[in-house]
Amino acid sequence: MRHSSFPRSSILVYGQHTIHSLVQSTVIAQVEALLENNRIEDAADLTKTFASGQTLDSDEVETLEYIHQSIAFALFSQTRFVEAAPHFLAGALDPRVLVSYFPELSRPLLADGEEAEVYDGISKRMPIEANVDDLIAANLVRNYSPHLPPSTREAPAAQEIHKILREEAIVMIKSVLQGFKGQGKYKQQEVTDTALAILFARSGDTTSLISHLESTNSASLSAVEPVLLEAGEVGALCALLRARGDEGRVMEIWKGLVEGRYSDPSVTDPLSNMFALLESKQGKDRAMLRKWGVWLTVRDSERGLMLLMSTKRPTKEKDREEDLTILSELQQLDPNAARKYLEWLVIVRRRDDAELHAQLVQGCIDELLECLQDESTLKLWRAKFASYTSQSSQKYITSPPSTQLQRPQSSFLTYFVSTAPDSPSKRARLKALFALQALSGYNAEMVKSQIVASGFDKVLGLEMALLNGKMGMHRMALRALALTLRDPVSAETYARTGGIVVPSKAVEACGMSEWGALFAAKGGPGILEREKTSEGKGELVRMLLEVYMEDGEPQQTTRLLRSQAANLDAVDIIPLVPPDWPLSSLSSFLTHSFRRTLHAKHEGQTIKAICAAQNSKVFESSYLVFREQGAIIEEADDEEDGDGDLESFDEKDGLAEKIALHLQDQQPSDTSVADVRPRVEEVDVR
Structure with a gap:
C-alpha cells in the first residue's frame, strides 16, 4: 500500500538531537487499536465517519478499503459471517x-500455490484455520468448551450450532460474490462466476442458477460441469453449453x-430436444446428423428415419459408402427401421445396386411371409383368390363363342387392391410385388423356392407367375396367369410387354x-431388357394364344386374336386352330390380317410410283445439263451394224468428268438426283 498523506501539525518540539511533532492519530491506527480491544462496532462507526467526509482521493480510498478488510476479517474470525459480508464488499477484497x-x-478453482494480493497488515488479521469448518469448530471450542458434554465436536447442540453457522457462511459468500460479479480482472471474474454457479447448484436454486449462467460467460466449464451433473442441474448445464456453442x-x-445416467425433472423430453437440435442442423452439419441419426432411429424409428431420409445431398461415391454404413448399423440395431431405410435408398435415392436390390426383395418377401403367418390374413387372401377365379370361370362358361365379345374383367391386382381392406399386410404384399417386378439383381429361383417351402405358393399365384417370368419360364408364367389365376388382363399385359406382370399404371x-x-424411370431397374426387343410383341403373344387353344378357350382366343392381330401372322396362327372350332371365331382376325396385308401391298406400290416419278423428274432436269456440256445422247438402234453386232453406246462414258467440272463452276442448285428403290414385301396368303 502506498503511504497515506499525514495530517499537518502546528506544534513542533525541538530537542537536542530530535524534533517531535504533535499530530492526531491516523484512522488506520485508531481502527487497529479498537480492533485490538475487540471494539469492532466502534471501529465500524469510525470507518463510517471517515467515509462520510468530503470526496476521497486515491490514498484515502485505499485507506478505507484497508479498514473495511480489517473489520471484515475481525468479524469473520469470530464467525459473525453475515456482519462481515458488507465489509468484504466495501473492502474490494480479491474473491x-x-x-x-x-x-x-x-478445489475445482484454485491451483496449489496460487497467490493473491492483499494489503500489508491484512494477513495478520486473517484466520489461521485452513477453512471455514475448522474456523467454526475452533470458535465452538473457544466459546463452549467444556460446557458441552461429551465433547464440543460431538455434542448435538454443537453440531446444530455448526450447521447454522455454516449456512450463514454460505449466505455471506453468496452475497459477497454477487457483489463482486463483473468486477476485477478476468481470473477474478472467473472465480466469482464459477463459485456462484457451484453455490446455486448445490443449494438447488435452479432459477438463480439459470439466470446467472445466462448473464455470464466467465464461468469455468470444467469446474462447473461435474458439480451441475452431480446436483442434477442438467438443464442449466445444457443452457451453458449451448451458450458456449458446444452442441x-x-x-x-x-x-x-x-x-437414465442423469436425471433432471426440468428437462421433460430430452429425446425431442435432440431431434429439434439436429433438425436445425440439416444442411449445415452432416457429421452431427451422421453421428446421431442411427442412435435416434433406434429410440424413435419414425422420427429418426425422417431425419436420416430428409438429408439432401448429391449422389457421390462417398455418400454411397455412408448410406451403406448407416444401413449396416441399422440392420444390427433395428431390422424394421433398416428395411424402411433400404426401401428409401432404392426407391427414392435410386441406388442402382444389385446387392441393395437383392436385400430389399428379400426383406419384402420375409415381411410378406410373416404376414401370412396370421390366420385371418391367410383366409382373406385365399377367399380373394377363390372369388376372382370363380367369377372368371363362370364368365367363360356362360358366354358362348358365337356371342359378341365381352370386355375382360379387371386384373387380379386391381381386384385385390379395390376389395381388400387397407392394412399393413396388404401394403406388404403390394411392395413385394412391386419389388419383384421392378428390381433386378436378386435370385428369382431362390425366392421362388422360399415361397414354395413356406406352402403359400397357391395363395401367391401372381407372385409365382412373376418369378417364373423372371426365370425365363414364360409358358409356365402365362399358364399360371391365364388358366390358374384366370387373369386375362395380366396375361395379355405379360405377353404384350415382354414379361411385365405389374405395369406402371x-x-x-x-x-x-x-x-x-x-x-417410370427411364432406363431404371423397372425396365426389362425383354421389353426393348420384339420378343414380347410376337413370340409371347403367340405363346399365350397356344395356351388358350390348348385349354379350349375360344372366347379368350378370339378376343386375343382380335386385339393382337398386328403382332400375329395368319400363316402361323391358322395351323394352330383346332378343326372343330367355328370359322366365326377367326373371322375378325383374318379380316384384319388380310386388310393389313393388302394395305402393305398398296402402300408399297404407292411408294414405288412416287420414287419412279422422282427419278423421272431428276432425269429431265439433268438432261439440259448434259446437253450444255456437249454430250450426245442417242437412242440405241435396234438394227445390227455392218459387223453384224448390235450397236453399243454408253451414254455415261466420258460424262462423269464433265459433270463434275460443271458443278464446280455453278452455284448450288436445287436439282437433286435421287435413286430410290423401295423394297415391297408381298405377302402370300394361303
Missing part, C-alpha cells in the same frame, strides 16, 4: 482469498438423460406413387 476458505469452491456435448448430456392406381416413380 479468491475468501473462496479459499470454502473447500467445495476452492456436441449437449447431445451427449441429453443422451445420458434418455439412457397399375402401380399408380394402388396409391403408392413412390414406387410408380421407380417404374
Whole structure:
C-alpha cells in the first residue's frame, strides 16, 4: 500500500538531537487499536465517519478499503459471517482469498500455490484455520468448551450450532460474490462466476442458477460441469453449453438423460430436444446428423428415419459408402427401421445396386411371409383368390363363342387392391410385388423356392407367375396367369410387354406413387431388357394364344386374336386352330390380317410410283445439263451394224468428268438426283 498523506501539525518540539511533532492519530491506527480491544462496532462507526467526509482521493480510498478488510476479517474470525459480508464488499477484497476458505469452491478453482494480493497488515488479521469448518469448530471450542458434554465436536447442540453457522457462511459468500460479479480482472471474474454457479447448484436454486449462467460467460466449464451433473442441474448445464456453442456435448448430456445416467425433472423430453437440435442442423452439419441419426432411429424409428431420409445431398461415391454404413448399423440395431431405410435408398435415392436390390426383395418377401403367418390374413387372401377365379370361370362358361365379345374383367391386382381392406399386410404384399417386378439383381429361383417351402405358393399365384417370368419360364408364367389365376388382363399385359406382370399404371392406381416413380424411370431397374426387343410383341403373344387353344378357350382366343392381330401372322396362327372350332371365331382376325396385308401391298406400290416419278423428274432436269456440256445422247438402234453386232453406246462414258467440272463452276442448285428403290414385301396368303 502506498503511504497515506499525514495530517499537518502546528506544534513542533525541538530537542537536542530530535524534533517531535504533535499530530492526531491516523484512522488506520485508531481502527487497529479498537480492533485490538475487540471494539469492532466502534471501529465500524469510525470507518463510517471517515467515509462520510468530503470526496476521497486515491490514498484515502485505499485507506478505507484497508479498514473495511480489517473489520471484515475481525468479524469473520469470530464467525459473525453475515456482519462481515458488507465489509468484504466495501473492502474490494480479491474473491479468491475468501473462496479459499470454502473447500467445495476452492478445489475445482484454485491451483496449489496460487497467490493473491492483499494489503500489508491484512494477513495478520486473517484466520489461521485452513477453512471455514475448522474456523467454526475452533470458535465452538473457544466459546463452549467444556460446557458441552461429551465433547464440543460431538455434542448435538454443537453440531446444530455448526450447521447454522455454516449456512450463514454460505449466505455471506453468496452475497459477497454477487457483489463482486463483473468486477476485477478476468481470473477474478472467473472465480466469482464459477463459485456462484457451484453455490446455486448445490443449494438447488435452479432459477438463480439459470439466470446467472445466462448473464455470464466467465464461468469455468470444467469446474462447473461435474458439480451441475452431480446436483442434477442438467438443464442449466445444457443452457451453458449451448451458450458456449458446444452442441456436441449437449447431445451427449441429453443422451445420458434418455439412457437414465442423469436425471433432471426440468428437462421433460430430452429425446425431442435432440431431434429439434439436429433438425436445425440439416444442411449445415452432416457429421452431427451422421453421428446421431442411427442412435435416434433406434429410440424413435419414425422420427429418426425422417431425419436420416430428409438429408439432401448429391449422389457421390462417398455418400454411397455412408448410406451403406448407416444401413449396416441399422440392420444390427433395428431390422424394421433398416428395411424402411433400404426401401428409401432404392426407391427414392435410386441406388442402382444389385446387392441393395437383392436385400430389399428379400426383406419384402420375409415381411410378406410373416404376414401370412396370421390366420385371418391367410383366409382373406385365399377367399380373394377363390372369388376372382370363380367369377372368371363362370364368365367363360356362360358366354358362348358365337356371342359378341365381352370386355375382360379387371386384373387380379386391381381386384385385390379395390376389395381388400387397407392394412399393413396388404401394403406388404403390394411392395413385394412391386419389388419383384421392378428390381433386378436378386435370385428369382431362390425366392421362388422360399415361397414354395413356406406352402403359400397357391395363395401367391401372381407372385409365382412373376418369378417364373423372371426365370425365363414364360409358358409356365402365362399358364399360371391365364388358366390358374384366370387373369386375362395380366396375361395379355405379360405377353404384350415382354414379361411385365405389374405395369406402371397399375402401380399408380394402388396409391403408392413412390414406387410408380421407380417404374417410370427411364432406363431404371423397372425396365426389362425383354421389353426393348420384339420378343414380347410376337413370340409371347403367340405363346399365350397356344395356351388358350390348348385349354379350349375360344372366347379368350378370339378376343386375343382380335386385339393382337398386328403382332400375329395368319400363316402361323391358322395351323394352330383346332378343326372343330367355328370359322366365326377367326373371322375378325383374318379380316384384319388380310386388310393389313393388302394395305402393305398398296402402300408399297404407292411408294414405288412416287420414287419412279422422282427419278423421272431428276432425269429431265439433268438432261439440259448434259446437253450444255456437249454430250450426245442417242437412242440405241435396234438394227445390227455392218459387223453384224448390235450397236453399243454408253451414254455415261466420258460424262462423269464433265459433270463434275460443271458443278464446280455453278452455284448450288436445287436439282437433286435421287435413286430410290423401295423394297415391297408381298405377302402370300394361303
